[in-house]
Amino acid sequence: MTQSLNNIHAVILAGGSGTRFWPLSRETCPKQMLQIVGEDSLIRQTIKRINGFVPPQNIWIVTTEDKAQDTRFHLEPLGALAKSIQFIKEPLGRNTAPAIGLAAIYINQFSSDSIMIVMPSDHAIPTSQKFLSDLKLSIKGAEEDYLVTFGIRPSRPETGYGYIKVDCTSQIKLKGVLKVECFVEKPNVETAKTYLSDGNYFWNSGIFVWKTSKILSEIKTHLPSLYDSLKKIESLLFSPDKPADPITHLANDLITYKPNDSITQLLNDLYSRLEPVSIDYGVMEKSTNVLMVPATFQWSDLGSWTALDEVVDKDKEGNILKGNTIDIGSHDSIVFSGQRLVATIGLKDMVVVDTPDATLVAPKERAQDVKRIVETLKQNGREEHLLHKTVERPWGSYTVLEKGNGYKIKRIVLKSGAKLSLQRHRRRSEHWVVVSGVAKVTRESETYLVQNNESTYIPINTKHRLENPGEELLQIIEVQNGDYVEEDDIERFDDIYGRT
């Protein structure tokens, strides 16, 4: 590579909600945060995969405003690496072309020769030398001012993916890289079979490599309206009167935009008026400067529960049984359970996914229709698409054990050193029983310790704070009492996680 490493940036797209993995995925716990395959969540695996190939400070996460804080918290287990990662927050999701364009604007500030590697955050790719050597090859293409994509050699007549057709007769100077003839829409099964036997058709992996200057000029050509908006956004973000640390104006800060911040308002307005369009449809299908690296690495887009068949080891009956399951005589089925028992008998090509508050049962061939269940839940104002019963927080987690008329019971877990916000509830009191560790409790002007097997009481309208001053995990059982026991009855006075 002629590029210095410092000039290569990784842009990880993390705006998706992944409704197709419901009930395991939720709006507050999208697919990229799930550990479905491998030893870590998909987004953390994505970061680890690229870390080292690009410097940590060149890793960018593009996500939406509402997901940014949760995503940031989710990355904490990465330690110092997490702190280096920069966030680009979209005011709202507008598909991949605007997200990639926005990232290009940011990265282009460093150098118009900057190369960006665009990657989804929720695909399954085993970390391997193959991935990195394919990446090196793609960068050579990008240096030649091409848009480079990665094609996956099809293993079955898949009708759920778009295809890339390569032109093997074109002479490309770069060995191992192919000229793209065209992008092809999702085929029917007959056409997919011809693609499979043809040999010149590849699956579109959604991973792209290019110079920022190149993608911006291609956007200018094929999506001129988006380009105009991006230029306006650039001038707002990086105008001469705002030279101080422009890169982190939106990046890295997790403070909510203030509505009276006129620049932020303008940005939001501009962004929300962008046409939602994918980079594939908006640019890749139209550009004549596209090369493809035939991927030598394993890949799955994990498009639905059935995609697990490609990436998870099966038992000799073809089943994937995970968690607390008992099975008699099923085959070729996927059963995912947590603590609750799922008993299955004689299933064939079925998917069963169990979570503490919801269970899904469907034949594999209908797994895509899970998104229709999620839509129904949204329409009906249900919570099962939104939250899990256990909600991960920067300080630990809480689990709603039961909600009844006038009360709610939670188990709250605080990591060592964690500190909830100083808060007050207008309509509920709280009883706390410590079941492991030691709690430090602030109640108005008092501060005291509550040991394991001791309890304390927070009356209604009382300022209070819970901390874990010890080394051990603190677990408390909280019984809330009141005529209204929802999460939004909270007034925060001080919060080390910036949520006041």
Next chain:
Amino acid sequence: MTQSLNNIHAVILAGGSGTRFWPLSRETCPKQMLQIVGEDSLIRQTIKRINGFVPPQNIWIVTTEDKAQDTRFHLEPLGALAKSIQFIKEPLGRNTAPAIGLAAIYINQFSSDSIMIVMPSDHAIPTSQKFLSDLKLSIKGAEEDYLVTFGIRPSRPETGYGYIKVDCTSQIKLKGVLKVECFVEKPNVETAKTYLSDGNYFWNSGIFVWKTSKILSEIKTHLPSLYDSLKKIESLLFSPDKPADPITHLANDLITYKPNDSITQLLNDLYSRLEPVSIDYGVMEKSTNVLMVPATFQWSDLGSWTALDEVVDKDKEGNILKGNTIDIGSHDSIVFSGQRLVATIGLKDMVVVDTPDATLVAPKERAQDVKRIVETLKQNGREEHLLHKTVERPWGSYTVLEKGNGYKIKRIVLKSGAKLSLQRHRRRSEHWVVVSGVAKVTRESETYLVQNNESTYIPINTKHRLENPGEELLQIIEVQNGDYVEEDDIERFDDIYGRT
């Protein structure tokens, strides 16, 4: 009828565990206690069906020692009727012939002309005049010293039932009653089809009517060893030196047998050595004195989840969807849910049953194999076949919300006036938070009230008692703390339900 009503007794067999309705049925909540169809539990429906036809004090429940107390509590909603019902407790289950023989011994004490109607406790029969008029007809047969059974005209070539073949050429004085030629084992599907078209084959309903003297003489002929044991049991129970209230020696008392009670020991020894045999195999198939009343009433033995198809109304897609369910495009499927959400897509001939701690998924044709799941759970020492998360008690109920390392959380509900036993735990303390109603708490020598939104603490090794002195339901959240938080860490000093 020439019999006076007072001479007719109803014997309800309630020793079954109903593993085929797992996970809704459990060892402590067998099928007869479920409200699967109709407005009440199956056993309470059975009692209501016969009540009035026989006097309340002539209703007998035969069940096993370990189920007697729970069954008695389960009948409490029947009020005064429940108090009249007499219990015959088998030391352990030995199939239907011993259970019926034991009941015959009891009822025969009144008069050898006593007529007993033997009924399972867990079948589905809509209460109707048809049932009662069929019953009247059967009693006429019993008066003529026949064993009378009820045959169900088959509606499909069922291979899961035994059949009764009638001899239509035999002349019987009683109009509408048929002579039984023979009992036939469960057929294969081809044979079942010929039975269906033949017209002389009926399903065996398991409901029988006969004189106590007649069934005892038939047992003497066909099961002489059982007869000998029954005579010994009779002499122990009703010996001249124990004339005082012999009927209630075993019946109606719920006090645990004392091991030093030699008569009880003898009874238990005798009973446990009986050969487990069904009345069908042991007597009905061999006797030549059997009549059959072709039932005009609706009937299902509810032999498995799929039997619901016969007795529950289906939607236009042929589905039975009950509870918190969302479905897209399933047909001919059964989905049973409670509070948790069960989402189903495109199921066909499937059964999905969800309970707070366990879910079952199986094709209808494999529903019978549920019992294999239950066996596996037993072998593995699991609790999911034994208890529900919510356990009904005479004083109310408790629900285990969570059990963790060193703690257990329960919601305890006490009916108005209910009073738990005075008790002590050696290895756990308890924190109680009242979330509705008022609690009266005894803690060693103190007694005090705890109001809604107040809490109290029961240290380890402290005698305590919880009561609901108010009109309102009392609900408390109990957080147990200790190195051992199982149900058997309890020492009872006084209990109004006789459990000390």
